[in-house]
Amino acid sequence: MSEEILEVDGLTKVFNGTLTAVDHVSFSVAKGEVFGFLGPNGAGKTTAIHVLTTVLKPTEGKASVCGYDISANPGEVRASIGVVPQDYTSDEDLTGYENIILCGDLYGIPREVSKQRAEELLKLVELTDAKDKKVENYSGGMRRRLELACGLINRPTLLFLDEPTLGLDVQTRIAVWKYIRLMREEYNMTLFMTTHYLEEADSLCDRIAIIDNGKIVKIGKPEVLKASLGGDIMEITLNDDADATKLISKVKGVKGVKKSGAAYRIKLMNGEETAPEIMETLSSAGHKVIKLALTKPTLDEVYLEYTGRSMREAQEGAADVMRQRHILRRARRR
């Protein structure tokens, strides 16, 4: 049995007695695992994080973090977790270094220790050169990296990441993933994250829960979820018109073949391993493959399948959030 770092049982949060943001959610996260909540905006991901990080009280249900109950021992829970919130919460008027030290003080870490850790973390997220600049001069990516560093100052057993790459461009996003992986290896942490980027869930998470309208609709490993949709698609074109359908169907892992002219659309499991076998079978029978394409189902389809909402809607929501935040920041400068 692996040790459970996070255990959630029937967790529910109702706002004002009417709006159910989190609806009887149950799951558990094992030590060292990266667990992700995937869902569209407004699905209740952030509320779930707020409840689990003791910012909000649960309306119903139980949860324990690192063995401590979130309602009975919130102080112990807070001391053993790190939180990287969705918003840029660093103080813009302070420098990056001052922000990390402030976080250290909030956790009650002695100054000598937090100073040493701050240097180490700044190096890890490559902000050492910018540490004495005011945060208002940081780019979005730099601010995100600073948030990551702040979340690690107390060496948490469990780190919560709420939409860690929201609003970042693709390159910066990949860089942030790199830091998250690095941090995880360096400090041997368990990660709980929320995201509505499918690539992110796919590339970082060991297991994901698809959440919609406050409910978990599906939990599993990304590969398994994708496989549940029916496997990969391979498209080939041969240089002759002879019917190779039967030949292909015999290969282990092939689920179905459709022929149209010299082109075939093959449904198969484990695309990477099955495809070479098909190629071999075909060439040993004297066929020549002149075109080949292997597409794997993305979480996009999984997402659509279970939430009934398209990714585009969710992305538009994100654009709104960013616009709002931008306006807010400008207003603050006034």
Place this chain on the structure above:
Amino acid sequence: MGSLNQVSKSRFHGLWALTNRELKKWYKAPFLLLMAIIQPVIWIGLFGKAMNIQAIFSSSPTSLPPPPDIPPQYLPALQEWIANISNQMFQGAFGTSDYFSFMAIGMLSFVIMFATMFSGMSIVWDRRLGFLNKVLSTPVARASIVLSKVLSTVIRALIQASIVLIVAYLLGLQFGADFRLWNLFGVFAALFLMSIGFSSLFIMIAIRSTRWETHMAVMNLLNLPLLFTSNSLFPTSYMPDWLQTVTKINPITYTTDAVRQLTLFATDMQQLTLDFTFLGIFAAVFTTIGILLSWKYLSR
């Protein structure tokens, strides 16, 4: 867990860190600091020197046409007599013969009130920008979050009030005959009680607010009425009865009176005790309510 062992056991470990954060935002921004100094100076200059009420009383009778039935040799004596009467009227009304001094001390409360209004604003911003949620997820005591706002505001307000006092002195503030240097401790004690009470009050108003516009509107509704229903600009004894009732529950009245008793007037110990009792109760009640309410709303 090794990391847990290193955590300090004090319940208020984050208090100074959060207070210092607020103060840093202020003293590390030269412009804000400059404004904080210039603003009260302008107020003192404008209110204190522009509203020269004293001049109305002491306008020289020589400019008036001489009364017809009085022989000219009595005129100087009459003029002196009139000047004396108006001076006594002024003294009776304001408790001092110098309106600028009267007003400058009233400005101290004014400055404190404006400085404390920001305690509420900063908590609205912290909520809006997500900083509040981040702090709530750390082991900092809930009371520390509110106390840090109160404490930083009090420090800022007292520094601004000190600047006003110094500037007023340079511009000609005349201390009363009873003034001793150690009276300044009393002055700061009164200002401290007022600022702690007011910043708790304004935080209380702000604690649930997520829009700074709303908070701003409430503040604008409150600030000038609070000022004008007190004795800081004009003695309350000339106000209509209903207004006098309002001034009697306005903490600014008691602060201003306490400070005037200590700096300008012949100190009336009974009155001073009453002032401090009221201010002490005001500060204690609102700080307690502020902390209790924030406890309630910070842990939803």
